[in-house]
Amino acid sequence: MILAHLTWPEIEALDRNIPVLIPTGAIEQHGAHLPLITDTLVVTRVAEAVEKALPGDVLVTPTIWHGASHHHLPFAGTLSAAMGTYQTTLTDVVEAMVGHGFHKFLVVNGHGGNIDPNKVALRALKAAKPNLFLAHATYIDFWPQALLDECLTGRIKGIRHACEAETSLMMHLAPELVRADKLRDDGLEPDGGFLGVIANFDEVTENGSFGEATRGTAATGQKLFDSAVAGATEWVRQARAGVSFVSL
Amino acid sequence: MILAHLTWPEIEALDRNIPVLIPTGAIEQHGAHLPLITDTLVVTRVAEAVEKALPGDVLVTPTIWHGASHHHLPFAGTLSAAMGTYQTTLTDVVEAMVGHGFHKFLVVNGHGGNIDPNKVALRALKAAKPNLFLAHATYIDFWPQALLDECLTGRIKGIRHACEAETSLMMHLAPELVRADKLRDDGLEPDGGFLGVIANFDEVTENGSFGEATRGTAATGQKLFDSAVAGATEWVRQARAGVSFVSL
Amino acid sequence: MILAHLTWPEIEALDRNIPVLIPTGAIEQHGAHLPLITDTLVVTRVAEAVEKALPGDVLVTPTIWHGASHHHLPFAGTLSAAMGTYQTTLTDVVEAMVGHGFHKFLVVNGHGGNIDPNKVALRALKAAKPNLFLAHATYIDFWPQALLDECLTGRIKGIRHACEAETSLMMHLAPELVRADKLRDDGLEPDGGFLGVIANFDEVTENGSFGEATRGTAATGQKLFDSAVAGATEWVRQARAGVSFVSL
C-alpha cells in the first residue's frame, strides 16, 4: 500500500503489524551524466516494486529525498539536509506513525551519506521507545557479491558514485535522464587511501563521479534492480511475518 | 527547469537571477474521500505547470511534502513535521542554493498549515542574509474572489479542507484517487467561532473534512487549477524580470 | 486581576476557568516621531483596560515586550528576540500557568511581527497539550472596518507602521512620548508590491515609518483605543463564559 494514496479511514482499518517502509534518498550531484535525482529515483522504484510484490503487507511512505549530502555541496544543485534536519525528519515520520499505532519500521535507503544519520536517528528512537522494531538497509546491501562479480565488467566490483552500477540502474529505470554523451570514468586511483578519512567529494573527484560509468548498461541495471527488489521484498516479508531473533 | 532532473554542470551554467521555486505540501488526512497526498499533489502540479510555462526562467526543486500538520495527527496516516523540522528543512534547501549562488527564492505552498512556519523560517533567513529575495504564497492566494464566487456553488466561497475547491482540484488532477462514494459535507457550522483560536482538526470535524465536498466537479477543478497556475506563473515571471519595489 | 500584583495564595484560590491574558509587544523603532515602546505601551494599556472591565474574570500577565522584530534591526535601538527565543518565552509563560492549573490562554498582541511566531508557538503547544484552550488576536483585529473607514482620514484605511492609526493611539495614550515636530508621512508607494515578499524595513522605508503619521490625532486615537478595548473585552468575556464552538 502506498500511504499517500490512502485515506485516513483506510489506514485506521489496517493491521498494526504491517511494516512501514520508509525510503530515503538524496538530491545530489552524480557527475555530468546522471541527474541529481538519481538516489531518490532508484530507491523510490525499489520501494514501489516491493509494494507491488507485497501489496497488502507493507505501507510505503513518500521518499525522504532531502538526504545528508553536505559532502557533495561543492557541486552545484546539490540540496542537503544538515545532520540534525535529516534525523528529525526521519524521526518525525516514525513518531507520527507510532502515534497511529504502528510499531515496525524499515528504512530502505538509496544514498550512502544517509547511512550514518539513519543509524544515529534510529538508535536514539530505540533508546526512547524500546518496544519499536527498527531496521535499515541500503539497497546495495541486498546484492550478493557473486552478482556484482558477474554483472560489473570493470575493476570495481561494487558501488561507488555515478559508477558502473548506478549508471546501469539509471539506464534501466530512467534512460531519458542519462546524458550518454557525458559518460566518463573517474576517481580511479588505485584502491586504498587513508583509513577512515572524512572527505568532501571535490577532494576525490574532479567532475563528481567516481567509478567506471562508461561500462554501464541497461541490462546490468535490470539485473541489479531485480536483485535489490528481491532482497528488499524478502526483508519486508520477514518483518511482516515476525522475526525469530535479532542479532547485532 | 526541474532541478532534480539536471546534472550539476547544467546547474552550474545557469544565470543566478533565475528564481528557485520551492513547492511545499503535506501528507495529511483529507477526510474519507481524498487521499493523504492531496496537498502535495496539487502544489506539485502547479509548480510543474509553471515550469512548463517558463521553462528556462525558473528552477523547481522537489516538493517538501513533510508539512506542518500536527493539527491533523488525530487522524490516521497523517505524517507531520514538527515546527522546527519543517523550518530547518526549508532553510536547508534555501541555504544549499544560496551556496550555489542563487538569491531569488519563491515558496509556492499547497498546505494552510505551512503558512505560519514558512513565514517564520523565511523571516529568520532574511534576518541572517538580508540580500536574499524571499517570497511565499499559497496557491489559493492567486485566485481572484470573483472566480471563487463564480466557481463554487455552495455557501462557502473559499477554501476550507477537503472541501468543494480541493475536491474539485483532485477530480481534475487525479480522479482515480478520489473516493466518489465517500464524498460528504462536513464542518458546516454557521460562520464565526472564536477569534484566533488554535484548534486541532478533531475538535472541528468528525470525519476530517470541512466543507461542501459533494459539490466538487472536475470542471470546477480545472478552472481553479488554471487560475492558480496563471497567477503563480505571473508571480515567478515578475521575480525573474526583477521587482520594481517591495511592499509589506 | 493583575497577576504580578497578587500573592501566590491569592492565585492559588482562583477559579481555574479564568482566562489568562498574555499581552505581547515589542521594543522596536517607530520612525522619528514615536518611541521604541509604542507597541508594548499600546497593548499593555489595552490589557489593563480589559482587566478593569472584567476585574475578577481575567488574569493579566506582564507584557512580553521582547518581540520578534528582526526586520527592524537595521534601525538603532530596536531590541528583537530571535524567533526561537520569542516562542520559548511565550511557551514558558503558558506552561508555568498550566502547571498552576489554568487551561484558557488568550494572547493579545500589539506587534505585527509577533503574529507568525505566536501561531507557531501556540500550535506546537496545542499539539503537545490538546486540552488547552488557546487563542490569539492582535488588537487591530477588533477594529471594524467601518470604524477605520470613518476614523482614518488618509488614503490608507488600516494599520501600517508608525502610521496615522499608531500615531493617533500614542497621541491619546502617551502624548508626552510623541515627537510632534518629527511627524512625517512615509512609505506611501501605490498599493501592491510583490505578493508574499519577506522584507526588512530598511528596504521599504527610509526613516522607519510607513503611513500617514501627519494625520494622527488624539481624538482618533481614543476612538481606536476604545474600540480595541471593547472588542478585546468581549473576546475575553466569551472565553470566560465558555465557548460554544470553535471554527477555523
Added chain:
Amino acid sequence: MILAHLTWPEIEALDRNIPVLIPTGAIEQHGAHLPLITDTLVVTRVAEAVEKALPGDVLVTPTIWHGASHHHLPFAGTLSAAMGTYQTTLTDVVEAMVGHGFHKFLVVNGHGGNIDPNKVALRALKAAKPNLFLAHATYIDFWPQALLDECLTGRIKGIRHACEAETSLMMHLAPELVRADKLRDDGLEPDGGFLGVIANFDEVTENGSFGEATRGTAATGQKLFDSAVAGATEWVRQARAGVSFVSL
C-alpha cells in the same frame, strides 16, 4: 536615558561608549505578604534611579521580568523562564545592541535565581565576542555589610526571600502592594544545612517566604534602596568613564 522612550534617530546619535544597563527580575512568589512582582519592581526602581542620577551617561533597557524561577514553581502564579529561555533572552538583548554599535553592558539583577544563568550567558557571549565589556551585579552586592548589620534588626544580617530586607524595600517602594496582615517569619532554622544543595523552595519553607518579614519597615527599605542606588550609580559611572583594570 530610557531606551524604550527614545526614537531610533535619537539612539543612532548616541556615543557608543555609553553603557547599556539591563535590569533582570522575576515574577515569582514572595510568600503571602509580597506580590509576585517584587523582584522586578525593586530592580526596575533601582535602574530608574540610576538613570536619574546619570541621565546622559547610561541607556536603560526594559526589565527582563521573565526570570529563572523554576525552584519557585511549586507556588501558584510563579512564571519562570527555562534556563535556556532566560539566557537567550539576555543574549538577544545584548546582541541587538551590539548590532547597533554598543559595547559596554551592565546587567543589574534583582533575583537570586538569575545569577547563575546570567553568568553562563555572559560568559558564552564573552567567548564569542571577546571585545565586549560585560559585567553583572545583583543590587544586594552594593550593600556594605555594615549597613546590613545596622539596618536589619533580626538574626539574619543579609537577604533571604520575602525577608526583612525585601519586605522593607517593598514597604518603601510600593506599600500598597504589601499585605501587612500576612507578614510572617519563616524558614528560620539554625544556620547551616547541606553544603551546595540544590533545593526547590517548597522543600525549605511552607508558605514561600524565608526570613524575618515581621521586622520590615519602610525606613529600613529606604536606607537599603538608597544604598543600592548609590552603589549601582557608581558602578555605572565607572563603566562610563572607562575601567582602569579588570580583576577576577
Added chain:
Amino acid sequence: MILAHLTWPEIEALDRNIPVLIPTGAIEQHGAHLPLITDTLVVTRVAEAVEKALPGDVLVTPTIWHGASHHHLPFAGTLSAAMGTYQTTLTDVVEAMVGHGFHKFLVVNGHGGNIDPNKVALRALKAAKPNLFLAHATYIDFWPQALLDECLTGRIKGIRHACEAETSLMMHLAPELVRADKLRDDGLEPDGGFLGVIANFDEVTENGSFGEATRGTAATGQKLFDSAVAGATEWVRQARAGVSFVSL
C-alpha cells in the same frame, strides 16, 4: 567504590541510597609551570581519597575532564566544552544513574569555571525531577579560612589560578609535572577591580597564571589536600547517612 572498575551485576546489587560522587575538572592552561591537567588531576585525587575513606558508601564516576574553560581558550592547548556541552554531559551522567535507580548525587568540582554551569545544570535537573538529592561543591569550599591564613605565605589568602595553593597541591600530588624553573608570580594587581566583570584570562594575566606560585611547597600542598579530602569525606558521609534539613 570506583564505578568504572565494577561490573554491572555488582552495581545492580548496590543499595540505592549510596551517593554517586561525580568529579568535574578541566583541561586548561595553568601558566608556564603547571600542566593542563591540573584541575582534573587534583579533583580526581580528592575523589579517590574520599572513596578510600568510605569504600562501601560512595560510588565515584570517572572525572568529567571536559570543563567549561572558554575564558582560557586564548592560551594554547586548552580544551573547553561549550556551556551547553558541559551541562548535557553532567546531566546525561546523572540521568543514566537515575535510570539505574540512584537518587543522591554529589558533584565535587575542581575548576572554578564549572561552578556556574554546574548550578544551572543541576537546577534544571531538580526542576524536572524534584525528588533527586543534588549538591555540588568545589574542593576549595572545604578549606577553613583559618587553614588558608596559616598555610599560604603570601598576600593572597585564597585560591586564584596556578597560584600558591594550586602549585602546592601539584607539588604534593604530581611533582614530576611541575616545571619548577618556570614558577612565576603574576596577576598581582591590588585587590579590587570592576564588580562582576566577565573577563577572559588574557585580559588579566600575560602568562596565564594568577597568584604567587613561587611560594608553593609540597608541604603546603599536603595540608590543603588533606583538608579538602577530610571535608569532602564528611560531606559525602552526611549525604550517605541522610540529611536532616536543607537550607539555601
Added chain:
Amino acid sequence: MILAHLTWPEIEALDRNIPVLIPTGAIEQHGAHLPLITDTLVVTRVAEAVEKALPGDVLVTPTIWHGASHHHLPFAGTLSAAMGTYQTTLTDVVEAMVGHGFHKFLVVNGHGGNIDPNKVALRALKAAKPNLFLAHATYIDFWPQALLDECLTGRIKGIRHACEAETSLMMHLAPELVRADKLRDDGLEPDGGFLGVIANFDEVTENGSFGEATRGTAATGQKLFDSAVAGATEWVRQARAGVSFVSL
C-alpha cells in the same frame, strides 16, 4: 606527547602539522566478567602506546570516556552520552584545537557504539571547515583478518562484546579487573539475524556479554593489542608525514 601533561607555552611552540589523536571510549557494561571501564581502558592504552612510539609526532588528548551507549543502559552502571552530547563533546575538542592552529585530527575509537556518531560529527565538522584533515578508526580496524583467524580459538573470528577478543585484551592489560570466575559464553545464536536491525543489548543477551569469553587468554590479548598499536602507529605516522591522496 600527552596534551594534558604539557603547559600552554609548550603547546604553543609545536609544529601545527602534528596530528591530534583523540581516543574515544565508553563506560558501559561488559557482562559479569569485565568492568565498565573496558572500552576506555583499552583505547587509552592503545593511544598511550602510539604516543610512546611517536613521541614528538603526535599530540594525544584525554580519552572521551562518555560514549554513546544507550543500547546498554538496561544494564546497571552504564553511563551514556545522548547522541547530541557525544557529538558536541567531540566537536568542541576539535574546535578548541582548531582555534589553537591544529588541522589534523585522528579519532581512535574503542567502542562500537561511537562509530556512527563519530562519523556524523566529523562529517558536520568537515562540511563547516573543509580544510581540516579528519579521520577516525576503531582499533579493531587495524587487525588483519589473518591475525584474528589465528588468535581466536572459537567459532567467532572477530569482535563482539565482552567476547574472546575483549576478554583477552583485558587479561593482558588489566588482569586485576577481570572477574575470572564469571567468564561465560553468551549470545551464541547461529550467525545471521535480521539485516540492519537496531537492537538494545537486553534483546540479544541475558547477561550483557556476547561471545566466547571463556576462551580469552592474556597471550591472545597481547597479540591483539600489539597489532592494534602497530596499525594505529602507522596510521598516525602517515598522517604526520602528509597523505598522498584520500579515497572513500
